[in-house]
Each structure stands twice: as structure tokens, then as C-alpha cells.
Amino acid sequence: MLSDKGFNVHLVTITDTIGYAFKAHLLNLGLYKNKRNDFLNKMRRLQIVKTYLKVQEIDVVLDFRMRKSVLKELIVQKFLYRKAKPVYMVRSSNLDYYFPKSSRFTRKLFETKPICVLTEGIKTSIEDQFKLKNITVIPNAIDLKKYKENYAIPSPIERRYILASGRLVPGVKQFDKLIAAYAESELPQANIDLRILGVGETLDALKALAKKMGLEKQVVFEGFVKDPEPYVANALYTVLCSKFEGFPRVILESLACGTPVVATDCPTGPAEILDGTNGILVPHNDFKVLILAMNRLAFNEGLRKQFKASCRSSICKFEAAKISTRWQHYLNQVYELY
Structure with missing residues (x-):
């Protein structure tokens, strides 16, 4: 830039x-x-x-x-x-x-x-x-010109999914709590997977957690993906539940791909980007409310379409x-x- x-x-x-x-x-x-x-x-x-x-x-x-x-x-x-x-x-x-x-x-x-x-x-x-x-x-x-309106679904993905991205390190992105929230949600029973992009030292522990919960086939770890846009664009939504952030590019990139976001109001970032037209913001570390929001957006196609229509325009100021x-x-x- x-x-x-x-x-x-x-x-x-x-x-x-x-x-x-x-x-x-x-x-x-x-x-x-x-x-x-x-x-x-x-x-x-x-x-x-x-x-x-x-x-x-x-x-x-x-x-x-x-x-x-x-x-x-x-x-x-x-x-x-x-x-x-x-x-x-x-x-x-x-x-x-x-x-x-x-x-x-x-x-x-x-x-x-x-x-x-x-x-x-x-x-x-x-x-x-x-x-x-x-x-x-x-x-x-965010350079919106670099993002297309449509991306082909990455092969061999056939099932619907939600997406989370970030470094797999202790205590920041809270992927362990996200997997637990996903397990308690209605998504696994509806054959909606959780796909996670990223690498890091907690990968093996997170895989073990998913297996312990009987979700080893539905919590899919994609590893490092250099060009993640196809994964982002074809997700039902992106989910983020970090302990803290700065100004998360994960949210900007998701909205640039036309994909709405469910995020906790961690300090800081999500509240500055999610304005009510492009996703759902829930209280920080309130995983019960997060589960409700995950269910709501997964099964309310009309709301997803409403958010998708506003995703890109909502971040023009960035x-x-x-x-x-x-x-x-x-x-x-x-x-x-x-």
C-alpha cells in the first residue's frame, strides 16, 4: 500500500x-x-x-x-x-x-x-x-478490487460449513472454546461442518478435542492456506471468538468476500467493523449467546442474504x-x- x-x-x-x-x-x-x-x-x-x-x-x-x-x-x-x-x-x-x-x-x-x-x-x-x-x-x-464476487467451492468440499481462521496458539483465538460451542450448537446435527484455517502449536490438542467430542469428521483443519478467499466466500459465515484482538483482518476479508460474520465483542476490533448490517456481534466470552447466534445465522437464510447484500459496502470506509x-x-x- x-x-x-x-x-x-x-x-x-x-x-x-x-x-x-x-x-x-x-x-x-x-x-x-x-x-x-x-x-x-x-x-x-x-x-x-x-x-x-x-x-x-x-x-x-x-x-x-x-x-x-x-x-x-x-x-x-x-x-x-x-x-x-x-x-x-x-x-x-x-x-x-x-x-x-x-x-x-x-x-x-x-x-x-x-x-x-x-x-x-x-x-x-x-x-x-x-x-x-x-x-x-x-x-x-482492505483492497476490495482484489476480491471477486464469486469463487468456486474448493474441491473436495461438498457439505455446508462455517469458517474460522487464525494462528493456532494458546489463549488468543480460543479455538478450543469455539469447538465446544460448535458441539453444543445445532450445526453438527444439520451436517454443517466447522472448518478451521491456520497452523500452530495447539493443532494436535485441538484435533484431540474434536475427536473426544466425536466431531473429528466435522471439525476440519485445513492448515495454512495461502489464498483463503474460496474457503471464505463459500462459507455460510465466518465466526470469531478471540480473547482479544486489534482490528481483525479476518473480519475485513470475510466481508470483502461477501460472507457475514458472527463475532464476540472482544477488545478491540469487532465492534468497529460489525455495524448490524453485516453480521452478529455478541457479548465478549458469552458462549451461550454465541451458540444462539451461530444457530440463528446458520438456519436463517433470509438473514444471511440480507447481511451478504451489505457486506462489501459496509467496509468501504476501510x-x-x-x-x-x-x-x-x-x-x-x-x-x-x-
């Missing part, structure tokens, strides 16, 4: 894992990481980045790292960012990912620095918890052309903050 706006973009990855196409010059730090990942190796990689920033004459850094350690942040700010202008990105409502627990040290490290977040809710949380300022809200974007213009203005303002 930024490349299309004329910015000279460089992508620095910490791990040697590239899953998607991108428009940027790439510095893959994962190639320089040894098995021990010891202090000297970390300092070597830090020096590589510092040299890269200087040689490439990079002036603004969008910093997506997790920033829990005060000591590490002192090193990064004093050593790495002496010349560059960092913007500290916050992509989740779980602030423990992005700031040290000490409010005093967090204020000291970030009180004069620009911070960019996804939602007004995240902005308010940072202001309340750390008393920080210079916080700008720019949501995730269109990439509009969000990229906001980024352009913001990056120009960053110079004034330093």
Missing part, C-alpha cells in the same frame, strides 16, 4: 519466514540468526540493522516488535534509532505485548515518541494506563485507497514530531 503511494519501503524480518507476496526491499535477519541465539549474535544482528538503516538512508521506521523489556528498548533507542525516526506500532489490545509493565519506565521510554494504533479503544487504553500522548489511530485496510492517504499524511507529520 505504501509502495503504491510512492514510498521507498524496506521490510526487515526477524525470522526467516516469508508467507506472502510483498512490495519492498527485504532484509531477512533470520538468515543471520544462529541456533544459540546468544547475546553476541543478537548484537551482530542489531549492528546489521543499524548499518542497513544508514546505508539505505531510511528515515522513518514502523516498529512492529514486541517491546516488553526496558533494557532492550534502551539499547534499541540509544543504539539503533539514533538517526532514524521510529513510529511505535500497536496491533493488539493486549498492551503487554508492546510496553513494559512498569508505567514509569514506559512513560520514560515513549512519552515523546509517535505511536500508531488500530482503534480508538487501544488509544484510550494506552492513554489511561500509561498517560502517553502522540497516539494516532489508523485501522487496517478501502485501501482511503487508508493509504491517511498513512501518507501521517508519515509526513512524523517529521514534525521529531
Whole structure:
């Protein structure tokens, strides 16, 4: 998006894992990481980045790292960012990912620095918890032109299904609770499957849970799917019941495919996207109400059609052309903050 706006973009990855196409010059730090990942190796990689920033004459850094350690942040700010202008990105409502627990040290490290977040809710949380300022809200974007109105059903899928997507890691997406809710719903008896896209460390445990509930044939794990649009577009709906979020692209991508969403009102994101015309929002972690909503949307074809008719138009305000213009203005303002 930024490349299309004329910015000279460089992508620095910490791990040697590239899953998607991108428009940027790439510095893959994962190639320089040894098995021990010891202090000297970390300092070597830090020096590589510092040299890269200087040689490439990079002036603004969008910093997506997790920033829990005060000591590490002192090193990064004093050593790495002496010349560059960092913007500290916050992509989740779980602030423990992005700031040290000490409010005093967090204020000291970030009180004069620009911070960019996804939602007004995240902005308010940072202001309340750390008393920080210079916080700008720019949501995730979606390029609707890249999504077709119709996609062929992925072979060999023959039965109806609902869809969930995300990394299979403990405690975030709550896939275990989703499987339990699906088991209590009316969907299994109606031969409506639950298909899950994603990989992660809890995959085996989730498969075992589905088998324990007698649903090993109806809870289908598709693994990593590089182009998920056909799966999304042909689902009855997408379901999300995360413990917390930022501004979930899963919801944006589902609506872009014309597929409505059932989601819990977790902090933050779903409430900013689901407006009553494109899906059902239920109270956070209220799985009894979630089950009712899952049943309702699965068996009310008229409601699904009503939601589908509004899915794409409901997210026009997040269109990439509009969000990229906001980024352009913001990056120009960053110079004034330093």
C-alpha cells in the first residue's frame, strides 16, 4: 500500500519466514540468526540493522516488535534509532505485548515518541494506563478490487460449513472454546461442518478435542492456506471468538468476500467493523449467546442474504485507497514530531 503511494519501503524480518507476496526491499535477519541465539549474535544482528538503516538512508521506521523489556528498548533507542525516526506500532489490545509493565519506565521510554494504533479503544487504553500522548489511530485496510464476487467451492468440499481462521496458539483465538460451542450448537446435527484455517502449536490438542467430542469428521483443519478467499466466500459465515484482538483482518476479508460474520465483542476490533448490517456481534466470552447466534445465522437464510447484500459496502470506509492517504499524511507529520 505504501509502495503504491510512492514510498521507498524496506521490510526487515526477524525470522526467516516469508508467507506472502510483498512490495519492498527485504532484509531477512533470520538468515543471520544462529541456533544459540546468544547475546553476541543478537548484537551482530542489531549492528546489521543499524548499518542497513544508514546505508539505505531510511528515515522513518514502523516498529512492529514486541517491546516488553526496558533494557532492550534502551539499547534499541540509544543504539539503533539514533538517526532514524521510529513510529511505535500497536496491533493488539493486549498492551503487554508492546510496553513494559512498569508505567514509569514506559512513560520514560515513549512519552515523546509517535505511536500508531488500530482503534480508538487501544488509544484510550494506552492513554489511561500509561498517560502517553502522540497516539494516532489508523485501522487496517482492505483492497476490495482484489476480491471477486464469486469463487468456486474448493474441491473436495461438498457439505455446508462455517469458517474460522487464525494462528493456532494458546489463549488468543480460543479455538478450543469455539469447538465446544460448535458441539453444543445445532450445526453438527444439520451436517454443517466447522472448518478451521491456520497452523500452530495447539493443532494436535485441538484435533484431540474434536475427536473426544466425536466431531473429528466435522471439525476440519485445513492448515495454512495461502489464498483463503474460496474457503471464505463459500462459507455460510465466518465466526470469531478471540480473547482479544486489534482490528481483525479476518473480519475485513470475510466481508470483502461477501460472507457475514458472527463475532464476540472482544477488545478491540469487532465492534468497529460489525455495524448490524453485516453480521452478529455478541457479548465478549458469552458462549451461550454465541451458540444462539451461530444457530440463528446458520438456519436463517433470509438473514444471511440480507447481511451478504451489505457486506462489501459496509467496509468501504476501510478501502485501501482511503487508508493509504491517511498513512501518507501521517508519515509526513512524523517529521514534525521529531
